[in-house]
Amino acid sequence: MYIVAAAAILVTMTLALIRAMFGPTVFDRVLALNMFGTKTVLLICVICVLNTPHRHDFLDLALLYSLMNFIGMVALLRFTQYGTFDDIEIHQHSSGGQQ
C-alpha cells in the first residue's frame, strides 16, 4: 500500500516541477520549489517505512531535509524583510509598480 502513496507523491512532485518550469513569475517557481521540498520529505518517510520495516535510518535524513526547508524559509523571510529577488520578472500586472 505504500507503493500507492509513493506513486501519488511522485505524481505531485512532477506537477510541481511542471509549474516550476512554466511559472510566469519567480514567486510561482519559489512556491513550486517549496512544495517539492515538502514532498521530498514525505517520499523519504514513505520509502523508509516501505523498505526497512524494522530499521528506521532514513527518518534521520527526512528530519535533516525538513530542517533544510526551515533554513530556506528563514532565507525567504529575510528576502521579504530586507531585500528583493534578483532579476525579478513579473509579466502579468506589472503596472502596479513598486510600493
Add this chain to the structure above:
Amino acid sequence: MTELLDVLTWIFLIAGSFFSIVGGIGILRMPEFYSRLHGGGVTDTLGAALIIFALMFQTGLTLATVKLAMILFFLLVVSPSSCHALAKSAINQGLKPIVDEAETS
C-alpha cells in the same frame, strides 16, 4: 488490533495521496499566483499530515514515531509560514491579485 491499524493506515494513506494529487493539480491549473498558493497550502499541510499519521500508525510506539512526530511538527510550522512569507513578498514586489470585476465595480 493489527487489522484495525492496517485499515486506518490504508484510509489515511489514500486520503493523503488524494489531497496531495489534488494540490498538485491545483498548483498547475489555477489561473494566477495567489490562488496557486491555496493549492500549495492544501498539499503541504493536509496531505503531509495524513500521510505521516498513517506511517505513525504502522511504526507503533517506537523511536521512529517520535522522529515522525518531529518531522510533522517541522512541516506544520515551516510550510504555512513559508506560504505567508511568499505572499507578503509578492505583494511587496507589486504583483496584483486578479479579482472579479463585478465585485469591485
